[in-house]
Amino acid sequence: MDVTTPAAAAPAGGPWLIAGLGNPGPEYAMNRHNVGFMVADLLAGRIGGKFKRAGKAQAQVVEGRLGAPGPGSRRVILAKPMSYMNLSGGPLNALRDFYKVPVANIVAIHDELDIDYGVLRLKLGGGDNGHNGLKSMTKSMGADYHRVRFGIGRPPGRMQVADFVLKDFSSAERKELDYLVDRAADAVEALVTEGLERAQSSYNS
Numbered sequence: 001m002d003v004t005t006p007a008a009a010a011p012a013g014g015p016w017l018i019a020g021l022g023n024p025g026p027e028y029a030m031n032r033h034n035v036g037f038m039v040a041d042l043l044a045g046r047i048g049g050k051f052k053r054a055g056k057a058q059a060q061v062v063e064g065r066l067g068a069p070g071p072g073s074r075r076v077i078l079a080k081p082m083s084y085m086n087l088s089g090g091p092l093n094a095l096r097d098f099y100k101v102p103v104a105n106i107v108a109i110h111d112e113l114d115i116d117y118g119v120l121r122l123k124l125g126g127g128d129n130g131h132n133g134l135k136s137m138t139k140s141m142g143a144d145y146h147r148v149r150f151g152i153g154r155p156p157g158r159m160q161v162a163d164f165v166l167k168d169f170s171s172a173e174r175k176e177l178d179y180l181v182d183r184a185a186d187a188v189e190a191l192v193t194e195g196l197e198r199a200q201s202s203y204n205s
Contacts, residue, residue: 067193089140106145115151
């Protein structure tokens with residue numbers, strides 16, 4: 001169930017920390033588990049920046065603004081943890097402290113097994129549903145952050161979940177992947193500039 005509160009209906013003040021979840025290294029780049037990195041890379045292009053190492057934090061970051069120029073735009077810190085998926089929480093918590101970002105202004109972009117391929121769901125708070133990146137984040141900062149959940153579907157037959165998420169998107173899936181990643185980036189931008197409720201009404205399908 002999506003959690004929506006009056007406080008979440010409109011964007012909060014202050015910077016936003018937008019975290020694409022994934023694993024570092026070229027061997028993981030096109031894995032299903034790395035779709036969060038794919039969306040973060042696209043958002044970095046939109047704000048005209050390139051990811052760079054964030055000081056001592058085990059992460060890469062880009063700083064800029066999302067949204068149309070003017071009072072409606074939002075200052076954002078895009079982040080990709082470089083600690084591998086299962087340890088995402090530590091680097092992101094360090095960035096949260098450094099940039100003084102409230103947990104309600106944190107967005108995790110991640111793959112979601114229990115949603116059909118390409119379907120998006122935006123929510124605030126909730127459980128980790130067995131996702132180790134979310135589990136690590138929740139352990140480090142609590143569960144009250146936003147999630148942009150990118151559906152990858154369930155593994156076929158008897159394939160193990162770990163094998164499925166660490167495989168590249170199939171050739172059939174890749175035909176739509178660019179469009180779907182672009183749509184997920186649009187959803188993130190709507191979330192931080194228009195608020196959760198409006199973004200949900202536009203992108204939850």
